[in-house]
Amino acid sequence: MYLTPPMKKLNFLLIISLLLLSLRNQGYNIEAQNSDKVENLPEQPSSPKISHFSGYVNVNQENTRSLFFWLFESLSESPSTRPLVLWLNGGPGCSSIGYGAASELGPFHVAENGTSLSFNQYTWVQEANMLFLESPVGVGFSYTNSSSELDNLNDSFVAxxxxxxxxxxxxxxxxxxxxDFFIAGESYAGHYAPQLAEVIYDRNKVKPKDSFINLKGFIVGNPLTDxxxxxKGILEYAWSHAVISDNLYNTAKRNCDFNSSNWSEPCNVAMTTVFQKYKEIDIYNIYAPKCNTNSSSSEGVSLLGTGDYKSPANKDWFKRVRWFEGYDPCYSNYAEKYFNRVDVRSSLHATARGVSRWLVCNNSILQTYEFTVSSMLPTYSKLIRGGLKIWVYSGDADGRVPVIGSRYCVEALGLSVNSEWRSWFHNHQVRVIF
Structure with missing residues (x-):
């Protein structure tokens, strides 16, 4: 039978309608996903073609808290078979969009002064579907209609x-x-990742099938753990890398009981001096230059804090911005310029509601965050027994959560060794890896 042009058009529309109906029956939320799709992101490189989505998800019944996400589909040949990885940055108070997505392992890097993007050839999107979440509420574009909630943030709340x-x-x-679903992150995500993994692990046992999450494990880099x-690792790293003198090291070692959350006054004095010495360089990358341009609004932010949090002196140690190894030390300035552009925010569907200015790190969250968990090692042991995979990696340039401390933490788990330590080679050159 010969179909006239109008009939061909109707036939085509019928096929499309049936396809959309089929997808709906499979549970695909076509309208929501289409509204999340990022189109015409300013300065996005034309190659390779990257499919990405961003928007908000409400996380409580009262509709007061909404968390912002940015999803990138894998660039692999078969993205539908690749795992989903949730990435979390630490702080508490620093953005997974500003750091993880746009500085470290996302597909785009913000160039100088926030005027352009470049493709990151080392992006994890080459292998996985990457979901970046700005968490907790109050970080980046994530917002709350009840400002009092920002005064009650802690690990349990965030998880x-x-x-x-x-x-x-x-x-x-x-x-x-x-x-397969994995959680990944760095620094204070050393708390976020295993604690979220534990909640998922526990809920999977009792929740209905519709709420089941196919969690396989978590990955943490230079993670705050115990x-x-x-x-102990901070002190030993500073001494072993010639940041502090023998005299200061011996004084701190003699006076500090790091097993106690309430440090003695001599210990506080000694450790304050250790961190004062670090102000001369970059504690997060001791071999990198410091940013000497005008400070961004995020300067003065700490990513991490441990010890006696009730001590004002202790909190002062941590009020520094985080610069990541291998990147321009002024990156935070560029990121804040880019993500505060009106055209960028519009493309990402980011509301100005409750977020007058996007910040790489929100210093106020650090000031009010309740640090109630001193060790993640019991959670590690529980999840290892539960069969989850855990990967801990640590670079040797970070003095704030150094490889020495991470080694102590792993050794404390008392696990059997299946493969002895070995040198790791890349391009026929040895690299130090832990």
């Missing part, structure tokens, strides 16, 4: 919000429900 986010997000993007071992 529950992140869990509610994932359940709601997977309902919106159900094509990822069957994928106060005693991390603080």
């Amino acid at each position: 529950k919000d992140a869990y509610n986010f994932m359940v709601a997000w997977l309902a919106r993007y159900p094509q990822y429900k069957s994928r 106060d005693e071992y991390d603080n």
Whole structure:
């Protein structure tokens, strides 16, 4: 039978309608995903073609808290078979969009002065579907209608919000429900990642099938893990890398009981001096130059804090911005210029509601965050017994959560060794790896 042009058009529309109906029946939220799709991101490189989505997910019944996400589909040949990785930056108070997505392992890097983007050839998007979340509420574009909630943030609160986010997000993007799911992050995400993993692990046992999350494990880099071992590592790293004198090292070692959350006055004095010495360089990358341009609004922010949090002197140690190794030390300035552009925010569907200015790090969160958990090692042990995979990696340039402390933490787990330590080679050159 010959079809006239109008009939061909009707036939085509019928096929499209049936396809959309089929996808809806499979649970795909086409309208929501289309509204999240990022089109015409300013300065985005033309190659390679990257499909990405961003928007908000409400995380509580009262509709007071909404967390902002940015999803990048994998660039691999078969993205539908690649895992889903949730990336979290630390702080508490620093943005996974500003750091993880646009500085470290996302597909785009912001160039100088926030005027252009370049493709990151080392992006994790080459291998996985990457989901970057600005958490907790108050970080980046994530907002709350109740400002009092920002005064009650702690690890448990953050983990529950992140869990509610994932359940709601997977309902919106159900094509990822069957994928292997991993949580990844760095620094204070050494708390965020295992605690979210524990919530998912526990809820998977009791929640209905629709809320099941296919969690396989978590990955943490230079992670804050255990106060005693991390603080011991800070002191030993500073001495072993010639940041402090033998005399200061011996004084701190003699007076500090890092197993106690309430340090003695001599210990406080000694450790304050250690951190004062670090102000002369970059504690997060001791071999990198410092940024000498005008400071960004995020300067004075600390990513991490351990020890006696009730001590004003202790909190002062941590009020420094985080610069990542291998990147321009003034990167935060560029990121804030880019993500505060009106055209960028519009493309990313980022509201100005409750977020007059996007910050790489929100200093106020650090000031009010309740640090109630001193060690993640019991959580590690529980999840290892539960069969989850855990990967801890640590670079040797970070003095704030140094490799020495991470080694103490791993050794404290008392695990059997399946493969002895070995040198790691890349391009026929040895690299130090832990």
